[in-house]
Amino acid sequence: xxxxxxxxxFDTTLRDGEQSPGAAMNLEEKLKVAxxxxxxxxxxxxxxxxxxSNGDFEAVNEIAKRSxxxxxxxxxxxxxxxxxxxxxxxxxxxxxxxxxxxxxxxxHMKHKLQMEPHQVLEAVVGSVTRARHHVEDVxxxxxxxxxxxxxxxxxxxxxxxxxxxxxxxxxxxxxxxxPAEYGALIKALIDRVPGGEKVNFSTHCHNDLGLAVANSIxxxxxxxxxxxxxxxxxxxxxxNAALEEIVMALKVRADILPYSTGIDSLSISRAxxxxxxxxxxxxxxxxxxxxxxxxxxxxxxxxxxxxxxxQTYEIMTPESVGVAKTSLVLGKLSGRHAxxxxxxxxxxxxxxxxxxxxxxxxKDLADKKKHVFDEDIAALVDDQLAHGQDxxxxxxxxxxxxxxxxxxxxxxxxxxxxxxxxxxxxxxxxDAIFNAIKTLFPHEATLVLFDVHAVTEGTDAQAGVTIRxxxxxxxxxxxxxxxxxxxxxxxxxxxxxxxxxVKRQKTAPEALTAARG
Ligand code: KIV
Ligand code: ZN
Numbered sequence: 001x002x003x004x005x006x007x008x009x010f011d012t013t014l015r016d017g018e019q020s021p022g023a024a025m026n027l028e029e030k031l032k033v034a035x036x037x038x039x040x041x042x043x044x045x046x047x048x049x050x051x052x053s054n055g056d057f058e059a060v061n062e063i064a065k066r067s068x069x070x071x072x073x074x075x076x077x078x079x080x081x082x083x084x085x086x087x088x089x090x091x092x093x094x095x096x097x098x099x100x101x102x103x104x105x106x107x108h109m110k111h112k113l114q115m116e117p118h119q120v121l122e123a124v125v126g127s128v129t130r131a132r133h134h135v136e137d138v139x140x141x142x143x144x145x146x147x148x149x150x151x152x153x154x155x156x157x158x159x160x161x162x163x164x165x166x167x168x169x170x171x172x173x174x175x176x177x178x179p180a181e182y183g184a185l186i187k188a189l190i191d192r193v194p195g196g197e198k199v200n201f202s203t204h205c206h207n208d209l210g211l212a213v214a215n216s217i218x219x220x221x222x223x224x225x226x227x228x229x230x231x232x233x234x235x236x237x238x239x240n241a242a243l244e245e246i247v248m249a250l251k252v253r254a255d256i257l258p259y260s261t262g263i264d265s266l267s268i269s270r271a272x273x274x275x276x277x278x279x280x281x282x283x284x285x286x287x288x289x290x291x292x293x294x295x296x297x298x299x300x301x302x303x304x305x306x307x308x309x310x311q312t313y314e315i316m317t318p319e320s321v322g323v324a325k326t327s328l329v330l331g332k333l334s335g336r337h338a339x340x341x342x343x344x345x346x347x348x349x350x351x352x353x354x355x356x357x358x359x360x361x362x363k364d365l366a367d368k369k370k371h372v373f374d375e376d377i378a379a380l381v382d383d384q385l386a387h388g389q390d391x392x393x394x395x396x397x398x399x400x401x402x403x404x405x406x407x408x409x410x411x412x413x414x415x416x417x418x419x420x421x422x423x424x425x426x427x428x429x430x431d432a433i434f435n436a437i438k439t440l441f442p443h444e445a446t447l448v449l450f451d452v453h454a455v456t457e458g459t460d461a462q463a464g465v466t467i468r469x470x471x472x473x474x475x476x477x478x479x480x481x482x483x484x485x486x487x488x489x490x491x492x493x494x495x496x497x498x499x500x501x502v503k504r505q506k507t508a509p510e511a512l513t514a515a516r517g
Contacts, residue, residue, distance in 0.1 A: 001190075001223050002200075007250065007259045008226040009243065010044040010202065011037050013275060014059070015075055016240050017230040018048070022280065022449065022468055022475055026499055027059055029278040034063040037231075038070045040271050041262040042243075044097060044226075049075040050089035051082045057089050064093035071137065073097040078127035087134035098131040099169075101141035104148040104156050117152055124156050128163035139167035141204065146170070146177040146185065154193050161195040167226060168199050172215055175208025175238060183218035190223045202226035205241045207233060212241035217249055220259055231275040232283055232290065244268045244289040244321065252316050269322035270347065277382065280466045280477030282451060289321055324374060332366035346374060348381055358384055368483045369460045379455045379462055379481040386479060387491070390498040391416050392441060394480075394491045401429035401486070411436040411490065433490050437497070445471040445500055450489070455481060465492040469500055476500050 014030055014037075017023060025033065030047070037045050047063040048056040064072045072093040074086035078100055090096035102113070102123050109115050115123070124140065131138040140160035142153055157168050170189065172182060182205070190196045203219035203226070205212040216227050233242030247263045272290035276283050285293045295318040305312030318324075330338055339359050343350060350358060361380050366372050387393065395412035408425045409432040422440035426432030434447065449468035454461040463485040468477045476499035480491025 002197075002225050004225065005259045006225070007220055007261050008043040008200070008202075009041070009247070009261050009263055010046065010073070010226050010228045011042040011230065011243060012046040012204075012228050012240065013037070013230040013234065013243075014063075015046040015048050016228075016236060017234040017275070017279075019236050020234055020239065020281075022477075023234055024475055024477075025278050026476070026502060027055070027062065030059045031062060031066065033275060033278060035066070036267075036271055036274055038068060039264070040267045041264045042070055043262055044071040044073050046073045046075060046099065046228075048089075051076065051085040057085065060086070060089040061092065064090050064096065067093050067095070069094075071095040071097050073099050073139070076100045076127075076131070078102040078123040080130055083127060083130045083134070087131070090135070095137070096135050097137040097139055097167075098135050099139040099141065100127045100131050101143050101169075101171075102127065103143040104153055105144035106149065107147065108144045121156060121159055124159045125163045128160050128165045132164035136166075138165045139169055139202070140165035141169035141171055143171055144173040146172040146182065147174070150185075150188070154189065157189055157193045158195065161193065161199055166199055167202050168196075169202040169204050169226075169228065170219070170224075171204035171228075172206055172212075173204075175206035175212060177205070177215050178209075178211060179214045179218035182215040183222035185222075186219045186224050187222040200225050202228060203241070204228035206236065207238040207240065210238070212239070213245045213249065216241040216246055217257065220250075221257065231271050232281065232287070234275065234279060234281055242288070244272060248289050248316060248321065251320075265320055266322040273378075277479060278477070280449060280451070280468055280479070282453065282466070294318075295323060330362070330366070330372055332363065334366070342374075342377060343381065346378065350381070354384065354388070365462070365483070369462070371456075371458070373456045375456050376462055379464055383479065383481050383491070387495055387498075390495065391501060392494050392498050394487075394494045395419055397433065397487060397490055399429045399433060399486050407432045409433040409436040411440070413437065413440050413494065415441065429486055430489055433486060434493055437490070437493055441497060443471070443497065443500070445469040445497070447493075448475060449477075452485060452489075463488045465489045467492040467496050469493075469496045471500055471503075474503055476503065 048060040050057040050060045060074045074090050076082035076086040086098050109120055128140050142156055186201055201224040203216040203224045205215040227246055229241040229243040229246055231243050233239040247261050250257050250259050283290055285291050302313050336359055358381055393414040395414050398410045400408045406425050407429045410423050412419055412421050420440050422436040424432055424435035424439050426435045448470045451466040453464050455464050462481050462483050464481045465488040466479050468475050476496050478492045478496025480488040482488040
């Protein structure tokens with residue numbers, strides 16, 4: 001058993017998480033998430049897969065440049081080109097790690113790699129040696145380890161350790177293992193592989209059977225001292241083990257799980273919201289730790305118990321994961337000073353101009369809405385921060401909806417500072433709005449996701465709309481909020497369109513002017 005009980009948190013939201021269909025993030029969003037992960041106290045940030053695209057290379061490189069405390073990690077297959085590209089992207093990092101992997105299970109070796117086991121073993125040695133050539137900190141993963149022949153897995157792990165890997169990751173790539181089995185696998189590897197006591201074993205569990213967190217914890221109890229996970233559990237298919245669940249399980253059950261992490265649990269709620277926002281993946285209401293209902297008590301018996309003593313139905317407090325009690329903030333008579341104090345208490349630091357703009361928008365909102373809550377303020381400021389630099393801005397809109405006549409929209413957009421009016425009919429008000437946007441900014445993108453949620457309770461609540469647009473196999477996500485759902489939808493659509501422009505500008509700069517017609 002390892003002598004230390006400190007468990008390293010390896011976050012792969014920006015790599016495995018971003019691989020989930022529709023979760024793509026742009027550079028700016030990745031930088032924001034990486035900064036938040038460092039603040040959260042993540043030990044290792046897997047920032048991307050540098051050979052997979054120029055965008056991934058740039059993201060890993062920029063994150064490496066800005067990193068302060070976390071180890072920045074880049075993924076590479078077992079090939080020279082992959083590993084050299086990862087090393088190049090990671091060059092500016094204060095602390096860099098190359099994570100190289102190859103499949104070891106019979107089904108993967110035969111059908112995916114079309115390699116014989118001895119060739120895979122050679123590739124393990126070759127890839128780890130190459131990576132060690134560039135950096136000291138090398139992690140090796142046996143993809144599909146849980147469906148791998150145990151003796152062969154031992155030989156591969158031994159070879160990786162001999163070649164210089166310091167971390168050995170045992171992925172349950174297809175989410176097939178159950179906790180007792182996964183724990184036994186980790187323990188057997190630590191016990192049997194020569195040199196196993198010198199390296200850090202790591203868990204990497206997918207959630208296909210809903211067991212990713214349970215398997216990861218079984219791995220830790222068996223001796224693993226690194227856990228690979230993602231915020232909100234996003235990731236391939238059913239996702240990865242959720243960071244917040246692992247951290248809080250270790251914290252709340254420290255009585256039988258005596259392990260510590262470096263995570264500041266008070267920042268968990270903010271991290272969850274940020275990742276949900278940038279990916280456009282809503283958090284399921286009953287999701288452990290970060291779901292909207294995770295600390296809600298509905299039944300009379302539970303509410304009665306809670307009023308008497310919160311330990312009757314709460315094993316941790318909402319405050320311990322950074323969920324502030326919903327509070328009535330300010331009204332329309334509140335002044336600039338109170339507004340600024342509130343923003344600071346919520347963790348926002350705005351410059352003088354941005355603060356003035358936010359205050360004006362807050363006043364507008366307070367005119368429309370009787371009670372303004374923390375969530376309203378967060379939606380308003382997030383909207384402003386997200387849309388501030390956009391080349392296309394929503395200005396005004398009038399919509400005809402309902403059963404009397406053809407639905408239509410008149411809409412004003414400002415495109416590079418020039419305000420234009422577009423008018424269109426549609427099959428329903430949303431269709432009319434999106435058609436009006438198309439008359440002003442012709443494009444071929446298709447709408448692949450439209451999600452509406454209420455920011456707070458009550459019929460006067462703001463609507464938060466998330467829209468995903470797809471073009472040429474790439475997708476982007478936009479957000480908008482407003483007390484008028486249709487305005488929120490128009491803002492979200494325009495926001496997504498701006499992101500599409502950034503993507504297009506990188507591949508074909510002339511497309512921007514051409515598309516404006
Ligand atoms: O699930 C998996 O096996 C992976 C590896 C690349 C570590 O993500
Ligand atoms: Zn994975």
